Amino acid sequence: MKPVMKYADGLWPNMLALLYVLFAYSFGIYSITADVLLLNFCGSLLLAHSMVIAAYMVHECAHNTVFSSNTANARLGGLLNWFTGACYGDYDDIRNKHFRHHIDRADVVAFDYRPRFAAHPLLMKVLRVLEWFYIPAVEILMHLLVLIVPFVLPSRRHRRARVLWVLVLRLSAFAALVWYAPQAAFFYPLAYLLFMTVMRFMDTHQHTYELFETLEKERGVEAKQFDRDFEQRNTFSNVFSLKHPWLNLLVLNFGYHNAHHLKPVTPWYRLPSLHREAFGDDCIQVLPIVHLLSAYHRYRVPRMLNADPVDSGVAENRGVDFIGVDGVSFLTAH
Numbered sequence: 001m002k003p004v005m006k007y008a009d010g011l012w013p014n015m016l017a018l019l020y021v022l023f024a025y026s027f028g029i030y031s032i033t034a035d036v037l038l039l040n041f042c043g044s045l046l047l048a049h050s051m052v053i054a055a056y057m058v059h060e061c062a063h064n065t066v067f068s069s070n071t072a073n074a075r076l077g078g079l080l081n082w083f084t085g086a087c088y089g090d091y092d093d094i095r096n097k098h099f100r101h102h103i104d105r106a107d108v109v110a111f112d113y114r115p116r117f118a119a120h121p122l123l124m125k126v127l128r129v130l131e132w133f134y135i136p137a138v139e140i141l142m143h144l145l146v147l148i149v150p151f152v153l154p155s156r157r158h159r160r161a162r163v164l165w166v167l168v169l170r171l172s173a174f175a176a177l178v179w180y181a182p183q184a185a186f187f188y189p190l191a192y193l194l195f196m197t198v199m200r201f202m203d204t205h206q207h208t209y210e211l212f213e214t215l216e217k218e219r220g221v222e223a224k225q226f227d228r229d230f231e232q233r234n235t236f237s238n239v240f241s242l243k244h245p246w247l248n249l250l251v252l253n254f255g256y257h258n259a260h261h262l263k264p265v266t267p268w269y270r271l272p273s274l275h276r277e278a279f280g281d282d283c284i285q286v287l288p289i290v291h292l293l294s295a296y297h298r299y300r301v302p303r304m305l306n307a308d309p310v311d312s313g314v315a316e317n318r319g320v321d322f323i324g325v326d327g328v329s330f331l332t333a334h
Contacts, residue, residue, distance in 0.1 A: 006068050006267070013269040014066050017057055017252065024050035025083055032188060033181035044187045048194035049250075054083035055199060055331060056252035056268065062095040062330070065267040085192060086331040088166050089146045090159060093333035097215055101330070102264055104223035105231045107207065110153065110215040110334040113142065113327055114305050124304075131301050138304055138326045139196045142334075149334045155216050156334075198251070199331070204324035205292050206257045208234045208308045211325075215334070234310055235261045236319070237275070237286045245272045258285045287319035299323045 005011050024046050031043020060066050061077030078091040086094065100108040117124060117138075130137035147167065150159040178185045212222055239255035240247040248255050256271035259278060266274050279285070299306075299322075307325040308314060314322050 003068050004072075006065050006073075010066065010267055010269070013267070014057075014060070017053055017268075021050050021054045021057065021080070021083060024053070028191065029177070032184050032191070033177070040183055040187050044191040044194065047188070047191035048198065051084050051191070051195040052198050052250075053252055054080045055086075055195075056254050058084065058086070058091075058094070059098070059254070059330060060252075060268055061091075062098050063264055065265060081331075084195075084331060085143070085170075086146070087170075088163050089331075089333045090162065093159075094330060097333045098330045100215060100219070102261070104212065104214075104219060105209065105226035105234075106223055107209045107211040107325070107328050108215050108223075109211065109213055109328075110149065112211055112213055113138070113145075117141075118305055127304060128301050131304060134197070134300065136193065136196045136200050139200050139329065140193075142327045142329065142332045143196070145334055146332055153216065153334075199329055200326065201292075201296055202238065202251055202254055203328050203330075204296060204303070204326065205238050205287065205319060205322050206236055207325070207328075208236075208310055208312050208314055210310060211307070230310075231261055232258060232285065233315075235285065236314060236322075237283065238289060238292055239275075239286060240289055242281060242286065248272070258283065284315045287315070287322065291319040292322065295319060295322045295324065 005014070028043045028047030028050055031039045031046065034040060034043070057066070058077045058080045061073040061080070064070050064073045066076060067073050074091055074095070077095070078087075081087040081089075081091060081094070097108065100106075117127065127137045127141075147163050150156040150163050174188070177188065210222075210226075214220060214222065235258050237256055237258045240250065253268045253271040254260075256275045259266065259271045259275040262278055263274060275283075303323055303326050306323055308323050
């Protein structure tokens with residue numbers, strides 16, 4: 001009989017992660033509807049973190065590391081997308097985009113937002129102001145585009161009905177929540193902004209890849225120039241701590257990114273040991289988190305239209321001047 005779990009040691013780590021998502025999301029919703037202001041703020045934090053863990057479990061499902069059945073992984077990934085708010089898009093689209101990222105060793109998108117945004121000065125002015133205040137405006141727009149793309153790209157028109165019925169369901173649920181507890185109109189969006197900020201921070205400094213507008217096309221010769229050495233040179237690990245690995249559980253070990261790209265089918269709970277085995281404790285691709293926090297702050301506005309070139313020496317300067325890149329979330333499949 002075929003085992004249910006992909007790996008024999010995966011039952012408890014994955015079940016605990018999923019139970020945490022259920023508990024944290026449920027208690028987070030309860031807390032933002034309470035009549036205690038401090039509990040409202042704590043509830044927003046808990047709600048945001050439940051979305052973070054749910055998103056990284058979607059990532060695990062996309063790599064088929066949870067269940068032995070690809071169908072079961074897809075069903076779980078689709079369900080978890082409802083927690084992350086990425087349910088307007090289709091799980092298969094998310095999985096396809098992420099696979100192209102690994103196979104092509106590039107940031108593969110349906111369109112590059114940067115020249116399109118830059119062509120609208122008023123929009124850019126608004127985005128710059130919002131980003132200066134640490135509001136992830138570009139990320140918000142990229143998520144909104146998931147709703148718009150099916151009505152623009154002919155290849156995505158079959159997703160229109162899904163966008164509409166999911167929009168009706170979620171707006172109805174949000175209206176009911178606000179009717180029950182008006183303060184939720186502030187605290188749920190706050191939780192979602194915190195969630196997007198954490199996700200973007202983790203994505204921003206993990207690659208210096210080329211960006212190709214080839215997501216809606218077959219893999220072409222443009223991607224075949226990159227090998228595994230290129231992949232590791234232009235991939236970076238933004239772990240919170242190597243000395244205290246438990247801290248990295250806050251993002252389900254997603255910071256061990258070189259290890260993840262070395263063996264993408266390695267489940268999240270094995271990544272610390274894979275990293276030690278493959279790279280030891282002195283890997284140049286591991287960038288100090290304090291440098292990345294500083295760079296995230298300094299380049300939060302310029303990053304909208306700029307990114308670091310391939311082989312830009314980020315590892316050599318320990319990420320001090322790492323601009324990073326916006327708009328590459330695996331949850332936005334365009």
